[in-house]
Amino acid sequence: MKKIFKIEVDCANCANLMETAANKIDGVSSATVSFMTQKMTVDFEDGSNPDKVMKAVLKACRKIEPDCEIEF
Amino acid sequence: MQELIINILLCVIIITAAGLLIFVGSRKDGMKKKQKKTMIRILICASVLLILQQIPAELFKELGEVLFPSAGRWIRFLCYFADYLIIGCDILKKAILGIRNGRIFDENFLMAIATVGAMTIAIYENGDYLEAIAVMLFYQIGEWFQGYAVGKSRRNITELMDIRPDYANIEINGRLEKIAPEEVKTRSIIVVQPGEKIPIDGIVVEGNSSLNTSALTGESLPRTVSTGDEVISGCISMTGVLKIQTTKEFGESTVSRILDLVENASSRKSKSEAFISKFARIYTPAVCIGAAVLAILPPLVRALLMGLSAEWGIWIYRALTFLVISCPCALVISIPLSFFAGIGGAGSQGILIKGSNYLEALSKTKVIVFDKTGTLTKGVFEVNGIHHNKIPESKLIEYAALAECASSHPISKSLKKAYGRETDRSRVSNIEEISGKGVIAKVDGVEVAVGNNKLMNSLNIPCNDCHKTGTIVHIAVNKAYSGHIVISDIVKENSAETISSLKKCGIEKTVMLTGDSEDVACLTAKTLRIDEVYSELLPADKVSKTEELLDIKLKKSKLAFVGDGINDAPVLSRADIGIAMGAMGSDAAIEAADIVLMDDDPLKIVKAMRISRKCMRIVYQNIIMALVVKFICLALGAVGIANMYLAIFADVGVMMIAVLNAIRCLFVKKL
Numbered sequence: 001m002k003k004i005f006k007i008e009v010d011c012a013n014c015a016n017l018m019e020t021a022a023n024k025i026d027g028v029s030s031a032t033v034s035f036m037t038q039k040m041t042v043d044f045e046d047g048s049n050p051d052k053v054m055k056a057v058l059k060a061c062r063k064i065e066p067d068c069e070i071e072f
Numbered sequence: 073m074q075e076l077i078i079n080i081l082l083c084v085i086i087i088t089a090a091g092l093l094i095f096v097g098s099r100k101d102g103m104k105k106k107q108k109k110t111m112i113r114i115l116i117c118a119s120v121l122l123i124l125q126q127i128p129a130e131l132f133k134e135l136g137e138v139l140f141p142s143a144g145r146w147i148r149f150l151c152y153f154a155d156y157l158i159i160g161c162d163i164l165k166k167a168i169l170g171i172r173n174g175r176i177f178d179e180n181f182l183m184a185i186a187t188v189g190a191m192t193i194a195i196y197e198n199g200d201y202l203e204a205i206a207v208m209l210f211y212q213i214g215e216w217f218q219g220y221a222v223g224k225s226r227r228n229i230t231e232l233m234d235i236r237p238d239y240a241n242i243e244i245n246g247r248l249e250k251i252a253p254e255e256v257k258t259r260s261i262i263v264v265q266p267g268e269k270i271p272i273d274g275i276v277v278e279g280n281s282s283l284n285t286s287a288l289t290g291e292s293l294p295r296t297v298s299t300g301d302e303v304i305s306g307c308i309s310m311t312g313v314l315k316i317q318t319t320k321e322f323g324e325s326t327v328s329r330i331l332d333l334v335e336n337a338s339s340r341k342s343k344s345e346a347f348i349s350k351f352a353r354i355y356t357p358a359v360c361i362g363a364a365v366l367a368i369l370p371p372l373v374r375a376l377l378m379g380l381s382a383e384w385g386i387w388i389y390r391a392l393t394f395l396v397i398s399c400p401c402a403l404v405i406s407i408p409l410s411f412f413a414g415i416g417g418a419g420s421q422g423i424l425i426k427g428s429n430y431l432e433a434l435s436k437t438k439v440i441v442f443d444k445t446g447t448l449t450k451g452v453f454e455v456n457g458i459h460h461n462k463i464p465e466s467k468l469i470e471y472a473a474l475a476e477c478a479s480s481h482p483i484s485k486s487l488k489k490a491y492g493r494e495t496d497r498s499r500v501s502n503i504e505e506i507s508g509k510g511v512i513a514k515v516d517g518v519e520v521a522v523g524n525n526k527l528m529n530s531l532n533i534p535c536n537d538c539h540k541t542g543t544i545v546h547i548a549v550n551k552a553y554s555g556h557i558v559i560s561d562i563v564k565e566n567s568a569e570t571i572s573s574l575k576k577c578g579i580e581k582t583v584m585l586t587g588d589s590e591d592v593a594c595l596t597a598k599t600l601r602i603d604e605v606y607s608e609l610l611p612a613d614k615v616s617k618t619e620e621l622l623d624i625k626l627k628k629s630k631l632a633f634v635g636d637g638i639n640d641a642p643v644l645s646r647a648d649i650g651i652a653m654g655a656m657g658s659d660a661a662i663e664a665a666d667i668v669l670m671d672d673d674p675l676k677i678v679k680a681m682r683i684s685r686k687c688m689r690i691v692y693q694n695i696i697m698a699l700v701v702k703f704i705c706l707a708l709g710a711v712g713i714a715n716m717y718l719a720i721f722a723d724v725g726v727m728m729i730a731v732l733n734a735i736r737c738l739f740v741k742k743l
Contacts, residue, residue: 010219011179013404016349032341035405036226036412063173066166067106 214724340427359398461555
């Protein structure tokens with residue numbers, strides 16, 4: 001299941017790092033962060049709970065940029 | 073001298089910041105909240121700094137003497153430190169958080185270390201606090217502009233592709249009501265007034281108008297439509313009111329599909345982007361280690377081996393300068409921005425590119441394979457010549473068209489088109505279709521036989537062969553041969569120019585694949601100057617032929633296939649780059665292709681090539697410029713020529729130039 005989220009990220013390098021971080025979260029089969037469109041595309045693994053997974057993703061992203069926001 | 077420059081610079085910053093806050097900040101879409109806050113901090117910090125700079129150190133000294141010896145020194149430090157915190161608190165906080173989260177080599181950390189280091193040296197020497205604050209100030213200004221410029225260009229590019237309709241008009245009880253396009257069901261009637269966007273694909277049931285398709289195709293010429301014509305969403309109706317019966321839901325309409333495609337485009341990353349993010353991962357730690365070595369090694373060597381004084385202060389300062397230069401931001405920002413601008417610019421010209429990787433691949437294309445029908449030729453059969461006729465040409469066509477009036481074969485369609493008038497069925501009787509041969513019918517009471525030479529042979533009517541290539545339709549009236557009509561596919565006006573322009577663009581080989589007969593294929597290839605032709609291919613043969621071509625081409629170069637997407641979807645996905653033409657409406661093509669041209673003009677292929685070349689040129693310019701400037705500054709910093717000011721200008725300046733250069737990708741109209 002693929003979903004697109006709005007993400008607020010300030011630097012391009014951070015967007016790259018967030019992408020790497022999000023890909024390591026359980027329940028995420030693949031994730032991409034587009035700095036230019038400020039969008040995060042997450043492909044969830046089957047049977048995972050998107051809300052729960054996204055909370056973990058946000059937490060991981062906040063570690064990279066403390067004021068980053070993801071709308072979900 | 074330096075004092076004066078700094079003072080002037082600070083004044084400029086204060087005025088600009090105040091101006092930006094008043095003029096841009098007051099606008100609704102001008103600045104984000106975060107940006108406004110940073111700007112205010114920049115303003116306060118610069119003002120305080122300017123005032124502090126005017127107070128001489130002696131004044132602090134005298135002030136401090138009253139309290140306790142050397143108190144003046146600490147008061148001065150506290151004043152500057154407060155100013156430093158105003159501008160740098162968030163960076164320090166982020167740096168600490170970064171360390172706690174195990175990410176030590178990020179830019180916040182680098183800036184924090186560099187400025188805190190400079191601060192410490194200044195305390196030690198009771199000297200120049202200005203430097204640490206100024207570096208932090210310039211860094212913040214640079215960051216702010218980067219955020220602003222990127223946000224602005226992002227908005228510009230999205231506006232360029234702004235084809236999303238806001239509403240659909242539906243007539244309810246004689247009154248027009250605006251509803252969200254998502255809520256409109258298929259087969260309902262919507263009304264589009266002059267100046268409005270068509271929200272959903274459909275068929276015109278009432279009214280006529282001319283449509284502005286420029287948002288979709290980049291084509292400025294309006295298209296006229298009337299009852300019965302198919303219209304696609306995203307076009308703007310300019311002159312008349314149209315009533316349209318929708319054929320699709322909003323989510324499946326052309327507009328939605330294009331928007332989806334564009335939004336997902338930048339998630340497919342190019343090799344250069346991957347290279348840069350990999351590079352950034354190595355670059356920053358490498359420079360940090362370099363800085364550490366620079367701070368420790370030379371003083372040790374001086375002190376232990378050469379017997380000189382260690383000069384720790386100087387070397388630590390140089391190491392800190394190193395750290396300021398080490399931020400990889402200019403690189404990391406400019407590459408995706410260039411690609412995004414390139415994709416946006418191409419989109420405005422009716423060329424949809426599905427990802428930066430395809431934009432990159434396109435610039436490396438050396439072999440282009442074309443499908444013939446619908447790509448280089450119009451794919452519509454037209455009467456191309458009438459020969460050996462015993463009766464007037466118009467009469468011959470009239471007979472042929474009337475005899476074929478019941479058929480829907482492309483050939484009979486083209487005959488009817490050449491006839492130009494409505495075929496009056498009452499004049500035709502006894503229609504007898506002989507499959508694979510033709511038609512025999514009575515027209516105005518006269519027996520007319522229309523068909524190929526097999527038909528003529530079976531009727532024992534001798535017929536003439538034709539020297540022209542194409543489909544030959546023989547006509548016999550009253551069992552007497554009365555001439556033949558040549559019907560062939562017409563080459564597009566721009567096809568020849570496309571091939572020659574592609575050659576100029578550096579394409580080494582052009583190939584044409586077609587299911588048509590050999591002589592037709594060879595003739596087309598000859599007129600267009602195409603290098604290689606493979607004819608009489610079935611769709612599956614096209615795939616294997618493309619695979620063969622993929623095998624023999626040079627490894628580094630790419631092969632692009634151009635087709636109209638109707639029966640060549642497998643080839644489109646097999647080639648390095650699949651380019652689908654005139655894909656308005658064809659789902660399979662949009663799915664399978666990597667680049668979609670919104671109209672039928674083959675010259676768009678040339679344009680796409682040029683856009684990709686320009687974009688890649690800018691990407692390389694940015695990479696090289698940023699690296700060269702950074703390495704020069706690193707070298708200068710290591711030997712002590714560059715101070716921290718130069719370092720911060722190298723960082724922020726390079727980034728600004730890179731961003732401005734990247735924006736050039738957007739200007740593709742004249743390519």
